[in-house]
Each structure stands twice: as structure tokens, then as C-alpha cells.
Amino acid sequence: MSLAPAADSAETAMAKLSLCSMPLVLAIILLSATHSEQHQSSQAQTLLRIVRFLNFPTVLNSRNIYKDLCNFEANSSLAVICYEGNITQLHIIGEKDAPLLPRNFSIDSFITTLVKLPSLKVLTLVSLGLWGPLPGKIIRLSSLEILNLTSNFLYGAIPLELSSLTTLQTLILDDNMFSGPLPDWLSSLPVLAVLSLKKNLFNSSLPNSLSDLENLRVLGLSHNHFYGKCLILAV
Incomplete structure (x- = not known):
């Protein structure tokens, strides 16, 4: 008994299926x-x-x-x-x-x-001349x-919401008008390696929590109004 016709029929069916599938793929x-x-x-x-x-x-x-x-x-x-x-x-x-x-x-x-x-x-x-308090909704850039955000006119406190940006490695807010105490929650940024807040209006002692930033390699805090004891950071 010959199986050739059946094989031909299968090949024809496969060809038709292939041709029918082409428009869908395209x-x-x-x-x-x-x-x-x-x-x-x-x-x-x-x-x-x-x-x-x-x-x-x-x-x-x-x-x-x-x-x-x-x-x-x-x-x-x-x-x-x-x-x-x-x-x-x-x-x-x-x-x-x-x-x-x-x-x-x-x-x-x-x-x-x-x-x-x-x-x-x-x-x-x-x-860029940006001004106003930095909105917490920036954390939607998760x-x-x-x-x-260097060299703008941003003012007020650094928003607490930034503490949720657990992938943040570098935060540079130099030459703005941020004020108030340096927030304790900065230590909740586990991979933060660069923190630069130079030329702002911060007015507080340095929080001990800064020493908990194990990955911190660069810290810039000059030209603010910090006071109190110096911290020894392990860098």
C-alpha cells in the first residue's frame, strides 16, 4: 500500500496553512x-x-x-x-x-x-529657571x-516621597534654595552613592542616619548653615 498520496496531501495542507498565515504575520x-x-x-x-x-x-x-x-x-x-x-x-x-x-x-x-x-x-x-517646591509626585518616575536639578530656584524641604526611590544612586540638588533640616530618611535610600546639596539654605545639625548610607562615596554639603558635631562617615 502506497503512502505517497497521503504525504502529498499533508504537504499541500501545510503549504495552504503557511499561505493563510502570512497575512496574519504581516x-x-x-x-x-x-x-x-x-x-x-x-x-x-x-x-x-x-x-x-x-x-x-x-x-x-x-x-x-x-x-x-x-x-x-x-x-x-x-x-x-x-x-x-x-x-x-x-x-x-x-x-x-x-x-x-x-x-x-x-x-x-x-x-x-x-x-x-x-x-x-x-x-x-x-x-533652567525652575522654581517652586519640588512636588512629591516625582516619585512616579520609579x-x-x-x-x-542643579542651579535652579527650587525651595522648601526635600519631599519625603523621594525616600521611596530605592533605585536612586545619585541625588544632586546643588545651587537651589532648599531649606529646613537635612532629612533623616536619606538613610532609606539603600544604593545612594552620591549626595550633593551644596549652596542651599539647609539649617540644622547633620543627622546621625547619614552614617547608615553604606554605599555613599561622595557627599557635598558646603555653603549651607549646618551646625553641631561633625559626623565620621565610613567611605
């Missing part, structure tokens, strides 16, 4: 590409809103960045780094001694827009490893 590829394009477009719109909040600084005049965020050529003022199509690093550095942003600027609305980039691991916003 559709999945096209849908995936469309979703990726829409995602990048959404991130570009978010970045444009951020630029509007910053009052269109001259360092962000390039229109090319909004066309292809993840392949934009970085410069000394602006860098956008992506991983798998998501913005993971955003560096915006304004001109030295940038003035205060206009009175209608809202730090709360600005941060609300910023957290629409939830994959951010590194955020650098230097010399993957943050480096936060640098």
Missing part, C-alpha cells in the same frame, strides 16, 4: 511598527510640552529632535537616550545664570508632564537612578 508586524511609531510620537509630544513649560529655551530650538527622538545627535545642552524605543535618559542644560521662569510657570504641572516618561532612569535639568 498584520502583527505592521501593528507592532504602528504601535512603536505612535509610542515615539507620544513621547515626542511629551517632550514638546516640557519645552513649552521651559519657555522654549534657545538650547531646545532644534526641530529635528521631535522627528526621531531616539536617534537625535546629543550635544552639550541636550541629550535624549533611549532603550527599546523608550526614553531612559533626559539631559537638558540651560545657559548659566538662567533667569526665573515666568510667573505662570507651574512646577506641579511640569512634573505631571515629566512623569509621562515613566522609563526615565537619568534626569538632568540644570540651569526607575530613577540619577536625579540632577
Whole structure:
């Protein structure tokens, strides 16, 4: 008894199945590409809103960045780094001694827009005229490893909510107007290696909890109003 016809029939069926499956595969590829394009477009719109909040600084005049965020050529003022199509690093550095942003600027609305980039691991916003108390909602950027807000006009206490950013390795808030005591909860940041709070208005003794930061390698506290006993840190 010959099995050839049955084998031919099976091969024909497989060929038909393969041909029938091709449109589905193509559709999945096209849908995936469309979703990726829409995602990048959404991130570009978010970045444009951020630029509007910053009052269109001259360092962000390039229109090319909004066309292809993840392949934009970085410069000394602006860098956008992506991983798998998501913005993971955003560096915006304004001109030295940038003035205060206009009175209608809202730090709360600005941060609300910023957290629409939830994959951010590194955020650098230097010399941009930001002013107001830093909103606790910044912790919605739950993957943050480096936060640098140097040379702005941020004031008030460092928000308690930052204690939830357990991945934070570097916190730089130099040259602002933060005030009050240095918070005890800084010791709850388990991987913090760099803490720089120079040129602010802190006014307290140094909390003993600083000595609990086992990974701390850089500590900058100059040009504040600290008093009391010195701490010996194991670094």
C-alpha cells in the first residue's frame, strides 16, 4: 500500500496553512511598527510640552529632535537616550545664570508632564529657571537612578516621597534654595552613592542616619548653615 498520496496531501495542507498565515504575520508586524511609531510620537509630544513649560529655551530650538527622538545627535545642552524605543535618559542644560521662569510657570504641572516618561532612569535639568517646591509626585518616575536639578530656584524641604526611590544612586540638588533640616530618611535610600546639596539654605545639625548610607562615596554639603558635631562617615 502506497503512502505517497497521503504525504502529498499533508504537504499541500501545510503549504495552504503557511499561505493563510502570512497575512496574519504581516498584520502583527505592521501593528507592532504602528504601535512603536505612535509610542515615539507620544513621547515626542511629551517632550514638546516640557519645552513649552521651559519657555522654549534657545538650547531646545532644534526641530529635528521631535522627528526621531531616539536617534537625535546629543550635544552639550541636550541629550535624549533611549532603550527599546523608550526614553531612559533626559539631559537638558540651560545657559548659566538662567533667569526665573515666568510667573505662570507651574512646577506641579511640569512634573505631571515629566512623569509621562515613566522609563526615565537619568534626569538632568540644570540651569533652567525652575522654581517652586519640588512636588512629591516625582516619585512616579520609579526607575530613577540619577536625579540632577542643579542651579535652579527650587525651595522648601526635600519631599519625603523621594525616600521611596530605592533605585536612586545619585541625588544632586546643588545651587537651589532648599531649606529646613537635612532629612533623616536619606538613610532609606539603600544604593545612594552620591549626595550633593551644596549652596542651599539647609539649617540644622547633620543627622546621625547619614552614617547608615553604606554605599555613599561622595557627599557635598558646603555653603549651607549646618551646625553641631561633625559626623565620621565610613567611605
